[in-house]
Amino acid sequence: xxxxxxxxxxxxxxxxxxxxxxxxxxxxxxxxxxxxxxxxxxxxxxxxxxxxxxxxxxxxxxxxxxxxxxxxxxxxxxxxxxxxxxxxxxxxxxxxxxxxxxxxxxxxxxxxx
Amino acid sequence: xxxxxxxxxxxxxxxxxxxxxxxxxxxxxxxxxxxxxxxxxxxxxxxxxxxxxxxxxxxxxxxxxxxxxxxxxxxxxxxxxxxxxxxxxxxxxxxxxxxxxxxxxxxxxxxxxxxx
Numbered sequence: 001x002x003x004x005x006x007x008x009x010x011x012x013x014x015x016x017x018x019x020x021x022x023x024x025x026x027x028x029x030x031x032x033x034x035x036x037x038x039x040x041x042x043x044x045x046x047x048x049x050x051x052x053x054x055x056x057x058x059x060x061x062x063x064x065x066x067x068x069x070x071x072x073x074x075x076x077x078x079x080x081x082x083x084x085x086x087x088x089x090x091x092x093x094x095x096x097x098x099x100x101x102x103x104x105x106x107x108x109x110x111x112x113x
Numbered sequence: 114x115x116x117x118x119x120x121x122x123x124x125x126x127x128x129x130x131x132x133x134x135x136x137x138x139x140x141x142x143x144x145x146x147x148x149x150x151x152x153x154x155x156x157x158x159x160x161x162x163x164x165x166x167x168x169x170x171x172x173x174x175x176x177x178x179x180x181x182x183x184x185x186x187x188x189x190x191x192x193x194x195x196x197x198x199x200x201x202x203x204x205x206x207x208x209x210x211x212x213x214x215x216x217x218x219x220x221x222x223x224x225x226x227x228x229x
Contacts, residue, residue, distance in 0.1 A: 043204060045220035101218060103156045
């Protein structure tokens with residue numbers, strides 16, 4: 001079974017600085033998708049960024065970018081120019097084509113002003 | 114992106130009663146819907162997967178008679194917590210996906226259930 005591991009229960013970052021959240025996963029598949037979701041205090045799940053495994057180029061969405069290392073099965077999220085609104089719980093997730101999402105345990109991100 | 118509406122946002126019920134939570138896809142046909150349970154500061158735990166018109170597939174350890182899931186139409190799935198007890202108090206989240214092979218799922222806003 002596929003597993004997703006987030007080894008950082010909590011992280012802190014100063015406003016305007018950069019932070020990286022770690023994620024590793026385990027799979028024997030070659031085609032799959034990886035996601036980072038944000039869950040703010042409202043608890044609404046928000047898709048931050050998505051990466052297709054067959055694409056070598058790392059996905060970017062404005063201040064959010066990933067470092068996807070397929071051989072190492074690593075998928076970290078970098079948040080640049082951190083803002084107070086970035087404070088939330090972040091979940092890394094794995095999905096095979098058409099199957100269910102497998103979530104990591106989550107990382108609570110605190111942003112200091 | 115697509116919108117998934119979950120109702121109610123919060124509900125309080127008495128122990129022994131049943132409560133129904135609705136999950137609607139507003140602007141797409143949700144071929145597959147997922148129901149999750151989340152405890153404070155923890156990850157989402159998948160309870161069941163439902164495909165329109167067929168019986169839900171429950172994850173191991175989830176009581177199917179306790180958590181009834183109905184996916185009668187392409188825009189509506191319901192989760193009924195039967196004979197609720199205080200230990201059923203939790204945050205329940207649904208998500209919906211269009212098409213069997215799509216990968217992106219859209220989430221409802223969640224329902225906080227408190228059983229007293």
